[in-house]
Amino acid sequence: MGHARLLRLVLDTVPEPSLRAQTYKLAPTDQILDGDSVVRVGGLSLPTEATVVDAWPGTGLTSGTVYLRTGDSSRTDLPDESVDLIVTDPPYMDNVHYSELADFFHAWLRELAPFAHYPREQATTRSTHEVQSASPTQFQVAITRVWQECARVLKPDGLLAFTFHQARLSGWVALVQALAKAGLVVTAVQPVKGEMTTSVTKGGIEPSNLDAVVVCRKRASAVPSSLTQPHAAAEAGERRLTALQSAGVDVGAGDIRSVIRGHVLATYTASPEAVDVQSLAALADQLAAERVARLAGRNWAISTLNTTALVLQIRRHGSDPSGVDGPDRAPYPHDRATALAPVGTRHASGHHRPR
Numbered sequence: 001m002g003h004a005r006l007l008r009l010v011l012d013t014v015p016e017p018s019l020r021a022q023t024y025k026l027a028p029t030d031q032i033l034d035g036d037s038v039v040r041v042g043g044l045s046l047p048t049e050a051t052v053v054d055a056w057p058g059t060g061l062t063s064g065t066v067y068l069r070t071g072d073s074s075r076t077d078l079p080d081e082s083v084d085l086i087v088t089d090p091p092y093m094d095n096v097h098y099s100e101l102a103d104f105f106h107a108w109l110r111e112l113a114p115f116a117h118y119p120r121e122q123a124t125t126r127s128t129h130e131v132q133s134a135s136p137t138q139f140q141v142a143i144t145r146v147w148q149e150c151a152r153v154l155k156p157d158g159l160l161a162f163t164f165h166q167a168r169l170s171g172w173v174a175l176v177q178a179l180a181k182a183g184l185v186v187t188a189v190q191p192v193k194g195e196m197t198t199s200v201t202k203g204g205i206e207p208s209n210l211d212a213v214v215v216c217r218k219r220a221s222a223v224p225s226s227l228t229q230p231h232a233a234a235e236a237g238e239r240r241l242t243a244l245q246s247a248g249v250d251v252g253a254g255d256i257r258s259v260i261r262g263h264v265l266a267t268y269t270a271s272p273e274a275v276d277v278q279s280l281a282a283l284a285d286q287l288a289a290e291r292v293a294r295l296a297g298r299n300w301a302i303s304t305l306n307t308t309a310l311v312l313q314i315r316r317h318g319s320d321p322s323g324v325d326g327p328d329r330a331p332y333p334h335d336r337a338t339a340l341a342p343v344g345t346r347h348a349s350g351h352h353r354p355r
C-alpha cells in the first residue's frame with residue numbers, strides 16, 4: 001500500500017475530536033436513563049460557548065462569560081460570600097506526588113517555553129502551597145489554607161463537595177481538623193465507585209475501589225445529619241457500603257476502613273471544641289475494624305494469614321508502599337492497623353489505581 005493511500009485511509013478513519021467537541025459545545029447532549037437503557041438527549045444543558053476571563057470582573061460575571069483560572073486555590077480573587085457551590089478533587093495527602101511528576105515535563109517545557117510567561121527560571125514545579133505531603137501535619141497546614149479560602153468565598157448557605165480516600169488514619173484526621181479549623185462542618189459522606197481501578201498508591205497495601213464524596217457547609221448553616229455521633233455515623237457508613245455491595249460494587253477492606261473512618265471522624269467537625277480528636281481517631285479505627293470483619297467477610301480473614309510476613313519484609317528493606325512508617329509518617333499508632341492489613345488481596349483483586 002502506497003503512502004498516499006495509507007494517509008488517506010488514516011484521515012478517513014480517525015475521528016475529528018476537535019470538531020466533535022465544537023459541535024458538543026454549541027449543542028450539548030446528556031445521557032439519561034430511559035427505562036432500562038441509556039439514551040442521549042439534547043436540550044437539557046445550556047451551550048458552553050463563552051467568553052473566558054482569568055480575573056474576577058469587579059462588576060461580576062455577565063451572562064456568557066466564564067471565569068477560568070489556574071493557580072493556588074488558597075489564594076483567589078473571588079469576592080467574599082459569592083459562590084454557591086464548590087466542587088473539588090484535592091490530593092489525597094501523599095498518594096500521588098503531582099509536582100514531582102510534573103517536573104519530568106517541566107524539564108522539557110523550560111526549554112520549549114510553550115506560552116508567554118512560562119516559568120522557565122523555576123527549577124521545579126513544587127510550591128510551598130502545594131497540597132501534598134507525606135507528613136500529615138504539613139498536609140493539614142496546606143489543605144487548611146484551601147478550606148479557609150473556600151469558606152471565605154462560599155455564600156452562607158453554600159456547599160462544598162469534594163472526593164477523598166485515604167488508607168492512613170492520620171490522613172482523615174488531618175482532613176477533618178483542617179475542615180473544622182476553616183469553620184466547615186461535614187453534613188454528608190457518600191462512598192462512590194472510583195473512576196479508576198489501577199492504583200498501587202491510593203490503597204496503600206489494601207485494595208481500593210471507592211472514593212468518598214464529602215459534603216460540607218459553613219458552621220452557621222450546618223443542617224442536622226447523622227454525622228454528629230460516632231456510632232450513628234459508623235452505622236450510616238455501613239448502610240451505604242452494604243447498599244453498594246448489594247448493587248454489585250466490589251468493596252474491599254481498604255474501602256471499608258477508609259469510608260468508616262471518614263464517617264466517624266466527620267463527627268469531629270460538628271463540635272471540634274468538645275471532642276478529643278485522638279480518642280475519636282482510636283474509636284474510628286475500632287469501628288472501622290469491626291466493619292471490615294463484618295463486611296469484607298471470610299476471604300479477607302483468610303488472606304490475612306499470608307501477608308504479615310510480606311509487610312515485615314517490606315519494613316526490613318525500608319520501603320513502605322502504605323506510607324505508614326517513619327517518625328514523620330505515623331503520628332497515629334492507629335495507622336499501623338493499615339500496615340498490618342492483608343497484602344495478598346491487592347494482587348488478587350487487581351485494584352491498583354493512582355490518586
Ligand SMILES: C[S@@+](CC[C@H](N)C(=O)[O-])C[C@H]1O[C@@H](n2cnc3c(N)ncnc32)[C@H](O)[C@@H]1O
Binds near residue numbers: 092098129131
Ligand atoms: C486529585 S488531583 C485532581 C485531578 C483532576 N480532578 C483531574 O481529573 O485531572 C489534585 C490536583 O490538585 C493540585 N493542587 C495541589 N495543591 C494545590 C493548590 N494549593 N491549589 C490548586 N491546586 C492544587 C495538584 O497539583 C493536582 O493536580
